[in-house]
Amino acid sequence: MTAQAELEQETETMTVREAIRQGLREELERDEDVYLIGEDVGVFGGVLEVTGGLYEEFGEERVRDTPISEAGFMGAATGAAATGTRPVVELMFSDFMGVSMEQIMNQMAKMHYMFGGKAELPVTVRTTEGGGMGAASQHSGTVHTWIAHFPGLKAVAPGTAASAKGLTKAAIRSNDPVFVFENKMIYEQSGEVPTDEDYTVPIGEAAVEREGEDVTVVATQRLVGESLGVADSLEGDVSVEVIDPRSLYPLDTDTIVESVEKTGRLVVADESPLSYGTHAEIATRVQEEAFFSLDAPIQRVGTPDTHMPFSPPLEQEVLPGDDDVRAAIERIA
Amino acid sequence: MAELDLDSADGRREALRRMVTIRAFDQEAGNRFADGEIPGFVHLYIGEEAVGVGTCASLESDDYIASTHRGHGHCIAKGLDPKYMMAELYGKAEGYCNGKGGSMHIADVDAGMLGANGIVGAGPPLATGAALSIDYQDRDQVAVGFLGDGAVAQGQVHEAINLASTWDLPAIFVVENNHYGEGTPVEKQHNLDNLSDTAQAYDIPGVTVDGMDITAVAEAVAEARERARAGDGPTMVEAQTYRYRGHYEGDEEPYRDDEEVERWRDQDPIESFKDRLIERGELTQEEFDDLRAEIEASIDDAVEYAQETDAPEPSAAYEDMFVEQPPELERFANVARTDGGANGGDHR
Numbered sequence: 001m002t003a004q005a006e007l008e009q010e011t012e013t014m015t016v017r018e019a020i021r022q023g024l025r026e027e028l029e030r031d032e033d034v035y036l037i038g039e040d041v042g043v044f045g046g047v048l049e050v051t052g053g054l055y056e057e058f059g060e061e062r063v064r065d066t067p068i069s070e071a072g073f074m075g076a077a078t079g080a081a082a083t084g085t086r087p088v089v090e091l092m093f094s095d096f097m098g099v100s101m102e103q104i105m106n107q108m109a110k111m112h113y114m115f116g117g118k119a120e121l122p123v124t125v126r127t128t129e130g131g132g133m134g135a136a137s138q139h140s141g142t143v144h145t146w147i148a149h150f151p152g153l154k155a156v157a158p159g160t161a162a163s164a165k166g167l168t169k170a171a172i173r174s175n176d177p178v179f180v181f182e183n184k185m186i187y188e189q190s191g192e193v194p195t196d197e198d199y200t201v202p203i204g205e206a207a208v209e210r211e212g213e214d215v216t217v218v219a220t221q222r223l224v225g226e227s228l229g230v231a232d233s234l235e236g237d238v239s240v241e242v243i244d245p246r247s248l249y250p251l252d253t254d255t256i257v258e259s260v261e262k263t264g265r266l267v268v269a270d271e272s273p274l275s276y277g278t279h280a281e282i283a284t285r286v287q288e289e290a291f292f293s294l295d296a297p298i299q300r301v302g303t304p305d306t307h308m309p310f311s312p313p314l315e316q317e318v319l320p321g322d323d324d325v326r327a328a329i330e331r332i333a
Numbered sequence: 334m335a336e337l338d339l340d341s342a343d344g345r346r347e348a349l350r351r352m353v354t355i356r357a358f359d360q361e362a363g364n365r366f367a368d369g370e371i372p373g374f375v376h377l378y379i380g381e382e383a384v385g386v387g388t389c390a391s392l393e394s395d396d397y398i399a400s401t402h403r404g405h406g407h408c409i410a411k412g413l414d415p416k417y418m419m420a421e422l423y424g425k426a427e428g429y430c431n432g433k434g435g436s437m438h439i440a441d442v443d444a445g446m447l448g449a450n451g452i453v454g455a456g457p458p459l460a461t462g463a464a465l466s467i468d469y470q471d472r473d474q475v476a477v478g479f480l481g482d483g484a485v486a487q488g489q490v491h492e493a494i495n496l497a498s499t500w501d502l503p504a505i506f507v508v509e510n511n512h513y514g515e516g517t518p519v520e521k522q523h524n525l526d527n528l529s530d531t532a533q534a535y536d537i538p539g540v541t542v543d544g545m546d547i548t549a550v551a552e553a554v555a556e557a558r559e560r561a562r563a564g565d566g567p568t569m570v571e572a573q574t575y576r577y578r579g580h581y582e583g584d585e586e587p588y589r590d591d592e593e594v595e596r597w598r599d600q601d602p603i604e605s606f607k608d609r610l611i612e613r614g615e616l617t618q619e620e621f622d623d624l625r626a627e628i629e630a631s632i633d634d635a636v637e638y639a640q641e642t643d644a645p646e647p648s649a650a651y652e653d654m655f656v657e658q659p660p661e662l663e664r665f666a667n668v669a670r671t672d673g674g675a676n677g678g679d680h681r
Contacts, residue, residue, distance in 0.1 A: 035469065061469065067499060072458055072492025079462020079476075082447060083397060085469050087462075102489065106452050107459060114438040115448060116431030117653030152654060175656040204659060250659030 010195050011162075017187040019161040020050050020126075023168035024088065026197050028058050031086065034172055035062040037073055038090030047092050048128060048184055074100035074125075078108040081123035081177075088172055091127040094181065095141045108177050109152030124171040125179045129157075130222060130271055131308035131319045132185040140308035140315075142272040144181040148249040148281075154203055157181040159224025159244040161191030166201030167246060174203060181248075183221035183271070206252035208259070212241035215333050216259040217325060218282055219244060219269040223301070226322040227269055230329065238333040248278060256282065257289045264295035267328040271320055274302040296332035301325055336412075337390035339551050342615045348390055348547055349610065352382035352603050353625055355406040357632045358415050359578075362405065362422060362436070365636060366582045371422050375436045378406030380577035383602035384509050385410035387550025387572075388477060391558055397445045397463040397476040399456035401509070402437050403576070404449025407479060411446050413439070415632060419639040426645040433645075433653065453514075454487030456480060457506055461493040464502035464567075475503040475561045477554075483514025485528050494567065498535035503561035505554060508571040509544065515580045516588045529571035537567050544572030545600040574602075 014022070027034050036051060042065040045052030055063040066073045070091060077087040091097065097104065104125075111119045131140040148155040154176055158164035164182070171178035201207075209224060210231050217240055219227040224244045231240035241259050245251055260266050266286055268279040279300040286298065301324045309315055337351075338344035359377040366375050378385065381403070389398070389410035400407040408418055413429065421428025422436050429439050440448035447463060450456050460478030467474045484490050485508060497504040508528050512519050525531065532539025538560070542549040550572050557568035575597035579586045610616035651666045652658075 033470075067492075067495060069492040069496060071489040072461070072496045075455070075458020075489060075493060076462035076465050076496055079399065079447065079459035080465045080469070081462070082442060082459070083463040083466040083476075085466040087465075102452060102455065103458055107450075107455055111440075111448065112655065113653050114430060114434045115440040115442065116429070116433050117656075118430070119440065119442045119447075120656055154655070154659070203657075250661055253660075253664075 009199070011192040012195055013190055014161055014193050015188050015190050016158070016161045016164045016182070017048070017050055019165035019193045020168050020182065021052065021054065022193070023165040024051065025054060025057070027169055027172040028054065028062060030197070033084070033086045034088060035064060035085065036088045036090065037064040037066055037077060039066055039068055039092050041065060041090045046090060048187060050182070050187070051090065070096050070100035071103055075103035075107060077123050078103055078111070078121065081121040082111060082119045086122045086172065088124040088126065091125055093139045094127040094129045094143045095138050097127070097143055097146065104153070105150055109150055112176070113152060120175045121177050122175045123177050125177070126168070127179065127181060128184040129181050130183040130185055131315055132222070134310060134312060134315065136310040137307035142303065144179070144248055145272045145277045147179045148278065152177070154178040154250065155181065155248040156203060156246060157183070157220050157248055158246060159186070159219065159221050160209070161189065162193045163201050163207065163244065163246050165193050166199055167203070170200040170203050173200065178203065181221070185222050186225065189225055201246055204247045204250035204252055206243050206245045206247070206255040208241065208255065209244050210240065210242040212239040212263065214239045214263055215265040215267060215329050216241045216243060216256070216263045217267045217269060217329065218256055219325070220248070220278070221271060223269040223271065223320065223325065227325050230322050230326045234326070234329065238329060240329060245282070251281070251285070253285045253289065257286060260286050260290045261293045264293055265332045266294070267299040267301060267325065267332070269301035269320065269325050269328070272302055273305050274300055275305050277302065299328035299332055301328050335391050335555065336394055339390055339548055344390070345610055345615070348386050349603070349606055350624060350628065351386045351410055352547070352606065353628050354415060354632070355382045355385065355409045356603060357625070357629045358409060358418070358635070359405055361632050361636055362419070363578065363582050370640070371436070372424055373435050373437070374581045375422065376403040376581050377576070377578040378403050380597065380602070381509055381511060381544065381574045382406055383547040383606070384507065384544045384550055384572040384574050387547040388507050388554045390547070390551045391555040392477065393474065395445055396474050397447055397460065399447040399460040399463065399476070399478045400449045401456055401479050401481055401484070402449060402451055402453065403481070404439055405436070407449070408439055408441070408446055411444060413441055413444060413446060416635040416638050419635040420642055423639040424644065425639060425642045426649070427642045431645060431649065431653070454480060454484035454490045457490045457493035460504055460506070461497045461502060464497055464504035465500070468500070468502050473562065475505060475558050477505045477507055479507050479509060481514065482508065482510040482512065482519045482528055483522060485531060486514070486522055494535050494537070494569070497567040498537050501564060501566040504567040505557040505561060506567060506569045507554065508569060509574055510571055511574050511576045513576070513580065513588065516584070518588065527571060529569050532569040537569060539569040539571065541571040541573060544574030545602045545605065547602060547606050
């Protein structure tokens with residue numbers, strides 16, 4: 001589906017942060033079994049202020065502050081989901097995933113399968129990713145590839161305000177474990193967001209954010225907006241199509257392949273480290289299905305296998321951005 | 334009304350039946366494993382029967398339990414059918430998990446059994462979560478997290494109890510202290526005489542009871558349940574017990590001697606409870622022998638069923654990854670098959 005078609009309904013302008021908050025609010029209103037838990041999600045309003053105001057609106061039972069205990073509350077959320085409620089966990093920074101990984105990989109991801117499908121796990125985990133604010137290596141990582149790679153978990157990563165709201169709501173309504181990876185640098189980015197309370201973005205559907213003829217850029221999170229900017233600046237020289245997969249697992253292979261069959265050229269832009277990652281998966285699927293449509297080698301834009309350094313000039317050196325997307329396009333177009 | 338009323342002769346008889354069933358089941362599971370009929374590995378509960386049955390006796394039938402890698406006893410104590418349990422151990426389609434879980438992952442969520450668990454210490458967070466659901470929806474239930482003495486050293490166990498205590502959740506943590514974490518004695522794992530002393534750190538009651546005595550376990554858990562339902566939060570019950578078999582079947586047990594095993598066997602939970610029922614005049618040795626024979630025959634039937642019932646179709650391996658199945662499962666299933674498929678594309 002094109003992003004345009006989704007927006008052919010009533011919208012309002014809001015930031016990504018407001019869009020996620022609106023999605024959470026609507027789902028809290030819609031279903032009493034839904035509640036938020038995490039570190040400082042309540043009185044504090046979330047460390048990056050996403051849940052601000054929800055504690056006052058819904059109370060401490062439904063917007064529940066936890067101790068600093070990621071393994072404990074990730075496990076509790078898994079057990080709670082298996083027994084009739086629908087927790088929405090905020091993991092303050094995705095770098096803390098490691099602290100809770102046992103419950104994620106051995107319990108949450110495996111219970112439905114190990115039990116022969118007899119346990120449903122409607123749990124959502126929201127977490128923040130990405131560099132750009134000088135938060136250094138332990139608060140700037142991009143780890144969505146781990147989750148997208150691990151069988152039994154779904155992973156989504158919005159790049160626009162509209163998809164931020166739609167994916168959040170779809171994740172909460174899903175009866176599978178879904179991780180929502182929010183890039184912390186786009187919380188202030190504004191966009192048009194459908195106001196319909198039943199607006200969701202189906203998990204597993206990419207959006208063509210911009211149509212073009214010469215090069216396909218598959219971009220995620222912050223790099224969606226940056227790629228759109230590059231595409232606009234190249235207008236007249238190179239016609240760039242920008243696709244936001246929105247969902248990393250499942251991945252909408254068809255939309256990407258269809259685009260590459262048209263353009264013959266592909267750039268994959270994702271902030272995760274380059275080796276063994278999201279870029280590789282997208283590139284592989286494209287060559288499996290559209291090998292003979294490719295007119296040039298597939299290009300990757302990502303973090304060059306370093307951690308995110310603290311010092312701003314170092315961080316800017318490794319953080320993938322619009323100049324990297326532009327250079328990648330120019331190498332093949 | 335608790336699952337079993339140990340103040341009545343019928344309740345006591347049923348408790349005895351469940352303990353004997355666990356022992357017969359696990360003896361046969363051990364035999365069939367030794368014969369190579371059961372794949373993987375099995376951890377037997379023999380010797381610890383009073384803990385599982387004593388605990389579940391004091392629960393309501395819709396209460397939850399989260400189990401351990403040594404979970405067969407908890408399943409039977411919770412009322413699961415040995416026939417479908419054995420089918421699961423054999424990896425058969427009619428097993429509780431359709432053959433996808435095996436001994437270490439038997440579960441029956443509808444019966445409140447949230448799974449055996451291959452990860453030491455992973456059950457208590459799940460029990461805290463079940464207690465959170467109960468509390469959130471104001472249901473009249475409790476959740477029990479079983480753990481072994483080894484698991485008391487795990488960080489996530491501490492986190493689970495801390496959460497349950499901080500939020501006053503209706504949870505009970507039952508520590509089955511069988512004196513060995515795999516092959517390492519409890520003294521080498523903890524600097525405490527009683528593991529229940531850890532409860533002090535969470536400001537919850539912690540009691541240590543004789544885990545070879547079903548009534549002692551049942552009374553402690555009944556009190557814990559009452560406390561949990563009154564909104565006063567969790568309790569830790571440490572049951573001192575012993576496993577007669579190795580950590581897993583095939584364990585050569587270099588860490589203990591026969592004399593120690595014999596000392597514990599002298600306090601056998603089934604024998605001692607049976608003797609008490611005979612003393613009370615509500616059971617004769619002959620009746621007990623008949624009961625055991627009947628149970629052993631039913632376990633033989635369960636084995637026969639497990640041997641004969643169908644294995645799952647190989648294609649079932651791709652089912653039940655998700656409630657809403659992503660296209661990837663079909664895409665890659667096709668790759669695995671020799672006839673190619675979607676992944677082969679049009680260009681092969």
